[in-house]
Amino acid sequence: MSKPDPPPRVRFAPSPTGSLHVGGARTALFNWLFARGRNGVFVLRIEDTDRRRSREDLTREIISELSWLGLDWDEGPVYQSRRGGLYLPPAERLLEEGLAYRSDPDPEGRTAVILRVEPEDIVFSDRVYGPITVSGGELKDIVLIKSDGSPAYNFACAVDDHQLGITHVIRGDDHLPNTPKQLLLYRALGWNPPVFAHLPLILGADRAPLSKRHGATSLKAFREAGILPDALANYLALLGWSPGGDREIMSRDQLVEEFSLEKVSRKAAVFDHQKLTWMNGRYIQETGPEELARRLRPLLAETEWETVSPGKLEAVISLLGHRLKTLADFPDQAGFFREGEIAYDPGAVAKHWSGEDVREILAEAREAVEAAEPFTRENLEDSLRAVIARRGIKAGALMQPLRVALTGRKDSPGIFEIILLLGRETTRERLDRAREFLEKNP
RNA sequence: GACCCCGUCGUCCAGCGGUUAGGACUCAGGCCUUUCAAGCCUGCAACACGGGUUCGAUCCCCGUCGGGGUCGCCA
Numbered sequence: 222m223s224k225p226d227p228p229p230r231v232r233f234a235p236s237p238t239g240s241l242h243v244g245g246a247r248t249a250l251f252n253w254l255f256a257r258g259r260n261g262v263f264v265l266r267i268e269d270t271d272r273r274r275s276r277e278d279l280t281r282e283i284i285s286e287l288s289w290l291g292l293d294w295d296e297g298p299v300y301q302s303r304r305g306g307l308y309l310p311p312a313e314r315l316l317e318e319g320l321a322y323r324s325d326p327d328p329e330g331r332t333a334v335i336l337r338v339e340p341e342d343i344v345f346s347d348r349v350y351g352p353i354t355v356s357g358g359e360l361k362d363i364v365l366i367k368s369d370g371s372p373a374y375n376f377a378c379a380v381d382d383h384q385l386g387i388t389h390v391i392r393g394d395d396h397l398p399n400t401p402k403q404l405l406l407y408r409a410l411g412w413n414p415p416v417f418a419h420l421p422l423i424l425g426a427d428r429a430p431l432s433k434r435h436g437a438t439s440l441k442a443f444r445e446a447g448i449l450p451d452a453l454a455n456y457l458a459l460l461g462w463s464p465g466g467d468r469e470i471m472s473r474d475q476l477v478e479e480f481s482l483e484k485v486s487r488k489a490a491v492f493d494h495q496k497l498t499w500m501n502g503r504y505i506q507e508t509g510p511e512e513l514a515r516r517l518r519p520l521l522a523e524t525e526w527e528t529v530s531p532g533k534l535e536a537v538i539s540l541l542g543h544r545l546k547t548l549a550d551f552p553d554q555a556g557f558f559r560e561g562e563i564a565y566d567p568g569a570v571a572k573h574w575s576g577e578d579v580r581e582i583l584a585e586a587r588e589a590v591e592a593a594e595p596f597t598r599e600n601l602e603d604s605l606r607a608v609i610a611r612r613g614i615k616a617g618a619l620m621q622p623l624r625v626a627l628t629g630r631k632d633s634p635g636i637f638e639i640i641l642l643l644g645r646e647t648t649r650e651r652l653d654r655a656r657e658f659l660e661k662n663p
Numbered sequence: 664g665a666c667c668c669c670g671u672c673g674u675c676c677a678g679c680g681g682u683u684a685g686g687a688c689u690c691a692g693g694c695c696u697u698u699c700a701a702g703c704c705u706g707c708a709a710c711a712c713g714g715g716u717u718c719g720a721u722c723c724c725c726g727u728c729g730g731g732g733u734c735g736c737c738a
């Protein structure tokens with residue numbers, strides 16, 4: 222047996238110039254899975270050297286969305302902007318060694334520090350893409366320190382990764398062309414380079430890189446759309462990676478257990494909202510009412526549900542929570558549990574209230590509900606089924622008009638459960654109102 | 664344009680020289696049922712093309728075509 226690899230140190234290094242989007246989130250997730258699966262260390266580094274475009278509020282947002290996704294880090298956040306002093310010494314060393322030179326002064330007399338690049342082939346092995354050769358002469362000299370004194374990206378990246386002891390650089394494959402440059406920097410500085418692993422891009426349905434044009438792509442948007450973090454993590458994990466075989470619904474522990482860079486795909490993947498929504502529905506089904514209520518609460522702020530009691534909310538959720546595809550579906554599907562008058566869906570009325578005997582049936586249903594004593598699900602069902610039997614009609618001929626009267630819609634959870642939760646009084650009110658409606662609109 | 668990468672159902676994946684090319688999402692039909700959702704069953708649907716190598720290529724090699732990435736003193 223070969224001896225086990227030492228624990229890896231990886232990092233996720235977002236730039237706070239925009240919201241955290243699914244592409245970045247997936248990169249963070251893969252780093253996290255990799256670290257957690259082999260006892261490694263996950264470092265969060267904020268690449269905020271671009272003072273002009275970096276925003277503190279975005280830094281906070283990125284941090285909180287990562288937490289929402291369930292990703293935690295062991296070190297950081299490390300702010301690149303606060304480590305200015307780290308970059309000059311290595312650059313000066315390269316200058317002294319003659320490996321780097323100063324640019325011609327700009328009009329203001331400032332110079333940049335630039336690494337001299339010799340024309341020679343560069344070969345490296347990417348953990349995902351395999352061996353990659355870049356022929357000599359393709360690379361130009363590399364700017365280390367810009368004329369304004371700040372470190373250029375590739376240099377800052379190499380210095381930081383080295384200084385933080387990063388062993389594996391796992392990032393989007395838009396960085397693949399940067400890799401030879403960084404390798405040259407490591408070589409010039411006499412440092413051991415980390416292992417590089419590049420992740421394929423995530424595309425929109427039109428095969429263009431995912432962007433705002435494709436709708437909700439920020440984590441914030443997914444959260445607000447009622448996607449569960451575990452569902453999103455599971456979906457994202459499978460975008461560009463697979464454990465082999467047919468497994469799809471996988472817990473965090475399973476993902477951590479199975480994840481490996483070798484099984485990451487090299488092919489860009491199209492983000493499929495429908496499949497995410499399906500998967501989210503599966504996760505919702507497996508989530509208990511208590512937790513669903515907790516997840517739902519923030520989405521209910523400023524809606525008519527804001528003031529509903531926790532007990533009532535949980536009761537409603539246990540009745541229809543498992544039917545939701547996203548948490549955001551809740552207000553629409555649960556609307557009829559709110560007090561006050563319900564709206565009748567015209568389609569439902571036309572379909573189920575057009576029969577001649579509907580008024581009679583509803584009247585008998587009303588009596589049957591009154592007669593259920595004690596007020597239990599079993600008694601309600603017995604009582605209502607008795608009406609069906611007595612009239613010799615099909616169950617649907619009673620259930621459907623009743624459903625419209627109580628919910629205003631064609632689809633809903635089971636009628637008996639609804640009556641039970643609504644209570645006798647509300648049920649009675651709604652049936653009376655249905656009767657009035659039918660009298661006015663024969 | 665140059666350099667690099669990629670190419671299995673519409674989409675996400677499995678496959679790793681011999682398979683009726685498998686699963687999932689979507690879509691269609693059916694079952695169940697008080698409706699819808701869920702669940703279960705069935706169906707539609709793919710190896711980009713052309714050369715090799717081989718007894719045999721989805722799989723290996725070359726080319727073509729197609730897609731993507733990068734070419735800043737941005738990150």
